[in-house]
Amino acid sequence: MKHVVILAHPKPTSFCAAIARTCVEHLRATDQEVVLRDLYAENFDPRLKAEELPTAFGVTPAADVIAERSMLSGAKSLVFVYPFWFNAPPAILKGYVDRVLGMGFGYASIGGRMESLMDGVSLTSFSTSGAPEHWVESTGALKALMTVFDQHVAKVCGLRVLDHVHFGDIVPNMTEEWGADTLQRVRDKLDGLFALAYV
Template sequence: MKHAIVVAHPNPDSLTCAIAQAYAEEARAMGHDSVVRDLYRMGFDPCLKAEEIPGPAGARFGDDVAAERKQIADCDVFGFVYPLWFNAPPAILKGYVDRVFSLGFGYEPALHGTDPLLSGRHLISFTTSGAPEAWVRDTGALNALTAVFDSHVAAVCGMTLVEHIHNGGIVPGITAEAAGEILKGVRAAVRRCFGAGSGLL
């Protein structure tokens, strides 16, 4: 399998970026390919352009979108790695989805609306928040996010939603030991979801 790991955090030394790296390393250790798309370090422009909005004449995408689609076109798994800001993905990740996973890559027009173009692919998410994990779950914030982002993107594009792994209580001063336990959990989740016994190979 080949994984496109899309990470959205402005600090390259953040736990979020470490999670993306741990994911990539574990996938490679299992014999999978992985490519990390670090949106901030790439300088990805998340702003949807007027000409990219589908209309009677279709949609025209810039060279950056075409290049990104080429980078991830052969991936079997799309992994989103990001912090929750106001219980939602960072704007740069939402813009990435708006521009890259839109018409011509994620779906195509059809008489009934749209047809998915990524059937047989998989979507997994790893998120963090400063709020305690129990609060994020008990208030319904995580369920709401999963419904309007994970599940919707997967459904429109035809992907199978594998899992959403969340770690809460990530605050400044988190100990190296606590961070290490989270990264061990990430590696275990990658093995569980995509290893020999997962049924996805």
């Protein structure tokens, strides 16, 4: 199986980056094909350009989008890793979805109606916040995000949402033990979702 781990955090020393690395290392340890896309490190431009908007004549993706779509070709699993900013993904990840998973790749307009083009591909998300997990749950923040982002993107593109795991209390003074325990939860979740077999 080919997995693409998409990291959306500006700091390479962030805990999100540690989660992304853990995903890559753990999946590769089970002989899975894994590609890491660090959107900030790659200097991905999230701004959808006027010339990229769909028209009656179709859609013309920019060169960087064409390259990104080529890299995603054959992937059966997308893994988003990002922090909660105002209870939403960073703009760079939203822009990635807008530009890369848009018309012509994520979905098509056929006979006046939309048809998904990514059926058979799964979506797993790992998100973080400084707020406690119970606050994110009790306020409905995670449920609201999943409705307007995870589930909407999945429905339009045909993705199958496997899970969205949120880690709260991710703060600069968190203990090393808490960090290690959280990364183990990431490994355990991957094992459960993909029934990984070690080689």
